[in-house]
Amino acid sequence: MSGTEELLVAGVDVGGTNIEVGLVGDGHEVRARGKVATPDGGPEEVLTAIADLVRSMGAEPAAVGVGIPGVVHDGRVLTVPNLENWHEHVAVDSELADRLGVPVALGNDADVGLLGEWLDGAAKGATNALGVWMGTGIGGGLILDGRPYHGARGAAGELGHVIIRADGALCSCGRRGCVEAYAGRRSMARIASALVEAGRSTSLFDIQQDEGKPRLTSKVWARALDEGDEMAHELIDAAVAGIGLAVGSCLNLLDLELVVIGGGLAEKLGQPLADRIGSATRPWVLQPHPDLQFVVSTLGDDAGVVGAAALARASVIGH
Amino acid sequence: MSGTEELLVAGVDVGGTNIEVGLVGDGHEVRARGKVATPDGGPEEVLTAIADLVRSMGAEPAAVGVGIPGVVHDGRVLTVPNLENWHEHVAVDSELADRLGVPVALGNDADVGLLGEWLDGAAKGATNALGVWMGTGIGGGLILDGRPYHGARGAAGELGHVIIRADGALCSCGRRGCVEAYAGRRSMARIASALVEAGRSTSLFDIQQDEGKPRLTSKVWARALDEGDEMAHELIDAAVAGIGLAVGSCLNLLDLELVVIGGGLAEKLGQPLADRIGSATRPWVLQPHPDLQFVVSTLGDDAGVVGAAALARASVIGH
Numbered sequence: 001m002s003g004t005e006e007l008l009v010a011g012v013d014v015g016g017t018n019i020e021v022g023l024v025g026d027g028h029e030v031r032a033r034g035k036v037a038t039p040d041g042g043p044e045e046v047l048t049a050i051a052d053l054v055r056s057m058g059a060e061p062a063a064v065g066v067g068i069p070g071v072v073h074d075g076r077v078l079t080v081p082n083l084e085n086w087h088e089h090v091a092v093d094s095e096l097a098d099r100l101g102v103p104v105a106l107g108n109d110a111d112v113g114l115l116g117e118w119l120d121g122a123a124k125g126a127t128n129a130l131g132v133w134m135g136t137g138i139g140g141g142l143i144l145d146g147r148p149y150h151g152a153r154g155a156a157g158e159l160g161h162v163i164i165r166a167d168g169a170l171c172s173c174g175r176r177g178c179v180e181a182y183a184g185r186r187s188m189a190r191i192a193s194a195l196v197e198a199g200r201s202t203s204l205f206d207i208q209q210d211e212g213k214p215r216l217t218s219k220v221w222a223r224a225l226d227e228g229d230e231m232a233h234e235l236i237d238a239a240v241a242g243i244g245l246a247v248g249s250c251l252n253l254l255d256l257e258l259v260v261i262g263g264g265l266a267e268k269l270g271q272p273l274a275d276r277i278g279s280a281t282r283p284w285v286l287q288p289h290p291d292l293q294f295v296v297s298t299l300g301d302d303a304g305v306v307g308a309a310a311l312a313r314a315s316v317i318g319h
Numbered sequence: 320m321s322g323t324e325e326l327l328v329a330g331v332d333v334g335g336t337n338i339e340v341g342l343v344g345d346g347h348e349v350r351a352r353g354k355v356a357t358p359d360g361g362p363e364e365v366l367t368a369i370a371d372l373v374r375s376m377g378a379e380p381a382a383v384g385v386g387i388p389g390v391v392h393d394g395r396v397l398t399v400p401n402l403e404n405w406h407e408h409v410a411v412d413s414e415l416a417d418r419l420g421v422p423v424a425l426g427n428d429a430d431v432g433l434l435g436e437w438l439d440g441a442a443k444g445a446t447n448a449l450g451v452w453m454g455t456g457i458g459g460g461l462i463l464d465g466r467p468y469h470g471a472r473g474a475a476g477e478l479g480h481v482i483i484r485a486d487g488a489l490c491s492c493g494r495r496g497c498v499e500a501y502a503g504r505r506s507m508a509r510i511a512s513a514l515v516e517a518g519r520s521t522s523l524f525d526i527q528q529d530e531g532k533p534r535l536t537s538k539v540w541a542r543a544l545d546e547g548d549e550m551a552h553e554l555i556d557a558a559v560a561g562i563g564l565a566v567g568s569c570l571n572l573l574d575l576e577l578v579v580i581g582g583g584l585a586e587k588l589g590q591p592l593a594d595r596i597g598s599a600t601r602p603w604v605l606q607p608h609p610d611l612q613f614v615v616s617t618l619g620d621d622a623g624v625v626g627a628a629a630l631a632r633a634s635v636i637g638h
Contacts, residue, residue, distance in 0.1 A: 071606040079606055128471045140572070144463060151574025152447045152608050158571040161605045163564050166484055173605055245482050249565075250572060252477040253459070255470025286480045286492055287390040287398055289471050 009312045010054050010061035013109060013304030014038065014046065014068045016082040016136025016186065017217065017264070021053045022302060023061060024309035028120040030302050032057055037214075040084035043077075047092065051099040064104045065312030066092060067112030067304045069137060071155045075106050078155070081172045082137040082186065103316040109304055110139025111150065111157055113297070116307030117260050118143055121299040128256045131297075132159055132243060132277070133263035135218070137172065138180040144254065160184060162246040179246040183239035185265065189216040191235060202231035218264035225269075240276050247277065248284025257289045262297030271296045328631050329373050329380035332428060332623030333357065333365065333387045335401040335455025335505065336536065336583070340372045341621060342380060343628035347439040349621050351376055356533075359403035362396075366411065370418040383423045384631030385411060386431030386623045388456060392472040394425050400491045401456040401505065422635035428623055429458025430469065430476055432616070435626030436579050437462055440618040447575045450616075451478055451562060451596070452582035454537070456491065457499040463573065479503060481565040498565040502558035504584065508535040510554060521550035537583035544588075559595050566596065567603025576608045581616030590615045 006025050013020045019038050022030040034053050039045035054064055070080030075093030080086040097104040107115070114131030117123040123131065127146045133139035140159025142149040150156050160180035161173055168177025172186060181187045192204050207227070208220045224232035247259060259281070261274040278294030285292075297303050325344050332339045338357050341349040353372050358364035373383055389399030394412030399405040415423040426434070433450030436442040442450065446465045452458035459478025461468040469475050479499035480492055487496025491505060500506045511523050526546070527539045543551035566578060578600070580593040597613030604611075616622050 142572075144468060145466075147464075149463060149573075152576040153574055153606075155606045155608075156572060156574035158605050161571040162568040163483065163603055164485055166560075166564055175603060175605075241485075245485055246568075249481040249568060252480040253461075253475060253569060253572065254468075255472055255475035257471040284482055284494060286477050286494075287472075287474045289474075 008059055008061050009309040010057065010064045011305035011307065011309030011312070012050055012054065012064060012066040013112070013308060014050070014066060014083075015109065015264075016069060017215070019046070019049055019053060020301065020305055021057060022305035022309065023057055023059055024306055028116070028306050028310065030305060032059070033305070038083065042085035043088065043090045046083065046086070047095055047099065050096060054100060061102060063102050063312040063316040064096065064100060065112070065308035065310070065316075066096065066104060066106050067109035067308045067311075068092065068106065069109045069139060071158070072106055072108045073153045073155065077106070082184075103312070105312040105315040107308065107311045108139070108141070108154070108157065109133065111141040111148065112307035112311055113139070113262055113303040114141030114143065114260065114307065115148055115310055116299050116303040116305070117262065117297055118148070119310050120306060121303060122260045122295045122297055123258060126258045128254065129258040129260060130159070130247065130250055130254070130256050131260045131262060132247065134183065134185075134243070134261065134265040135263040136186050137184040138243070139263070142254070159246055159250060162249055164242050164245045179242045182242035185216065185218065185221070188221075188235050188239060192216065192231060195231060200231060203227060203229045204232055218268045221265065222268035240273075240280050243277050244280025245284055247281045251281065251285045251288070251292075255289065257291055257293070259294045260297055261294065262300075262303050266296050267300045327378055327380050328628040329376065329383045330624035330626065330628030330631070331369055331373065331383060331385040332431070332627060333369070333385060333402070334428065335388060336534070338365075338368055338372060339620065339624055340376060341624035341628065342376055342378055343625055347435070347625050347629065349624060351378070352624070357402065361404035362407065362409045365402065365405070366414055366418065369415060373419060380421060382421050382631040382635040383415065383419060384431070384627035384629070384635075385415065385423060385425050386428035386627045386630075387411065387425065388428045388458060390474040390477070391425050391427050392474060396425070397474070401503075422631070424631040424634040426627065426630045427458070427460070427473070427476065428452065430460040430467065431626035431630055432458070432581055432622040433460030433462065433579065433626065434467055434629055435618050435622040435624070436581065436616055437467070438629050439625060440622060441579045441614045441616055442577060445577045447573065448577040448579060449478070449566065449569055449573070449575050450579045450581060451566065453502065453504075453562070453580065453584040454582040455505050456503040457562070458582070461573070478565055478569060481568055483561050483564045498561045501561035504535065504537065504540070507554050507558060511535065511550060514550060519550060522546060522548045523551055537587045540584065541587035559592075559599050562596050563599025564603055566600045570600065570604045570607070570611075574608065576610055576612070578613045579616055580613065581619075581622050585615050586619045
């Protein structure tokens with residue numbers, strides 16, 4: 001369209017490890033990217049980091065969309081179990097809009113990631129789909145009856161807090177037996193540390209050091225699996241089994257045709273991870289959809305950024 | 320409306336214990352009722368019983384709606400874990416339509432029960448609601464974003480097969496750890512028998528005999544609770560705890576504002592049962608809706624019949 005200037009929107013994906021930003025064009029293309037480690041000092045630091053990151057992109061976006069790993073309602077973040085020192089409700093949309101001078105839309109990171117995949121990725125055109133985001137925590141998003149589903153207050157999709165074991169492991173949310181307590185990267189790191197303290201050996205922490213990472217990142221897990229580390233295999237097996245059980249419950253409740261696996265771990269392990277989760281899920285499903293598919297995210301790291309930008313377009317600037 | 324004859328539709332509620340029929344008027348009023356024990360010889364016997372029961376009502380209905388405790392897709396029953404000797408897919412709609420000479424609509428019993436409550440009962444006007452039907456098995460139905468949700472093939476809502484314990488008790492569906500294995504009346508009867516064989520005592524089976532019931536019906540459970548039977552209290556406590564956990568997972572996934580408790584046990588135990596399930600659920604909910612309510616079915620036994628008739632009106636005769 002010569003003569004028509006492309007409207008750029010910034011999509012921001014706030015993770016437990018990194019904050020990523022992308023300047024996204026009309027057709028969901030990411031024109032430029034930026035990234036910074038997620039600060040651990042609470043909401044003020046996170047808001048400043050987001051604003052600095054968006055400004056650092058050079059071009060001024062028409063709007064900003066933000067996906068955040070917590071329960072989001074009406075532009076406010078209600079709870080964020082996987083960001084350090086964030087204990088209060090914060091109106092992220094207006095706080096950021098004040099700093100950046102453009103409208104800001106806010107969503108849950110997994111909802112926003114699935115929105116990206118649904119508009120331009122692995123869930124494109126799906127009518128009934130679940131997105132499972134495997135990162136620091138376990139996020140989830142839903143497409144039901146052909147549209148994103150957010151629930152009564154936008155708090156839907158918390159697959160990570162489906163309970164798989166009544167008397168189970170302690171979760172970062174303070175409850176017991178949530179699937180995130182078995183399959184979230186933070187929980188898996190905690191279990192690995194406990195096992196090492198109990199005398200088990202693993203190359204996980206050597207690999208972490210070798211890679212110069214501050215924690216057991218998805219890359220560290222992927223390398224440990226590659227190198228045949230027994231504990232890494234054991235913990236990933238348990239994570240896959242846990243996710244399979246939670247997704248099985250979810251399919252029995254919602255009768256879906258598609259499950260998209262995304263997030264850091266999916267980015268590193270690819271379709272084989274989605275296949276393994278499919279195999280772990282099927283035994284739990286009462287009446288599996290004959291065309292039920294498990295696919296890995298095709299947008300990868302960009303899913304959150306693309307989805308957040310699309311959210312901003314839809315809710316703030318109307319296209 | 321003088322001069323306008325009311326259009327009567329038959330609603331049929333097929334349960335693990337009884338088949339109930341109602342002739343239902345335009346405004347969801349049940350004009351006449353009938354009931355027969357559910358035969359245990361498989362689909363042919365069940366179809367004959369339904370047809371005989373509908374014929375026995377005297378008036379010829381304009382259509383028939385049927386709710387059945389299984390996975391229903393396109394008028395076919397795919398699986399029915401709680402009816403005896405029913406192992407094949409059966410096109411209940413056309414089979415019954417042939418016998419009765421009127422159009423027949425088919426739905427899952429819990430979906431249909433919640434439809435009744437949503438049109439004219441405890442869930443009237445709800446935007447995001449779960450129906451939990453506590454009978455022979457545990458059924459579930461969903462209202463999402465202001466309309467009934469059935470999933471990709473109409474198999475959604477199977478709350479009874481949300482898994483609450485990875486290595487848990489055997490369920491009637493053949494899997495392990497489903498909430499129905501703890502809270503379905505059939506499973507509870509099996510556990511009670513096993514406990515008696517193991518030397519525990521209970522008045523449950525004496526009450527059953529005294530009431531002349533072929534099994535531990537909801538009435539038997541209610542009386543045992545009333546009379547302070549320890550085992551009855553123990554098993555109902557476990558059922559409530561299990562339902563609370565499953566509903567908690569469901570609320571974390573779907574962010575609902577209302578949970579309706581129905582079915583035989585709810586009919587006998589009333590709002591206190593809904594209150595207890597509310598208390599058992601809340602500790603599992605990540606971010607409970609501030610107006611979250613747990614209410615007992617107001618249509619009671621009529622929910623399934625009213626919902627089935629409404630399904631027939633909507634899908635077969637267009638009003």
